[in-house]
Amino acid sequence: MTEPTRVEPSLEGVRSGAVTMADFRITPQTLHRQAGVARAHANPQLAANFERAAELALLDDGEVLALYEQLRPHRASAAELETSAASLAARGADRCAALVREAAAVYARRGLLRRD
Numbered sequence: 001m002t003e004p005t006r007v008e009p010s011l012e013g014v015r016s017g018a019v020t021m022a023d024f025r026i027t028p029q030t031l032h033r034q035a036g037v038a039r040a041h042a043n044p045q046l047a048a049n050f051e052r053a054a055e056l057a058l059l060d061d062g063e064v065l066a067l068y069e070q071l072r073p074h075r076a077s078a079a080e081l082e083t084s085a086a087s088l089a090a091r092g093a094d095r096c097a098a099l100v101r102e103a104a105a106v107y108a109r110r111g112l113l114r115r116d
């Protein structure tokens with residue numbers, strides 16, 4: 001996963017179209033710093049959320065939305081969730097991959113997987 005190229009935001013840049021919404025996205029580094037703050041304030045669950053967000057920040061918006069859709073009950077099969085988890089892991093998003101696998105296991109126990 002590579003980080004997007006950033007443009008220094010300015011009013012002129014916005015007017016000319018050189019600055020887009022992508023230039024205002026949060027960076028993985030910022031999210032990792034926020035995780036450190038959360039951890040320092042005894043909030044490990046929030047820290048873990050920030051660390052997963054740092055992994056997701058490098059993905060395309062459409063992919064993040066598709067993953068969100070897959071994680072809704074009855075929207076994906078166990079195989080589809082495993083495919084997504086493997087794809088995330090292959091790109092270094094190990095925390096997100098683990099979350100998807102955990103969700104798949106819970107959905108299987110609760111009958112929330114899509115039946116093909």
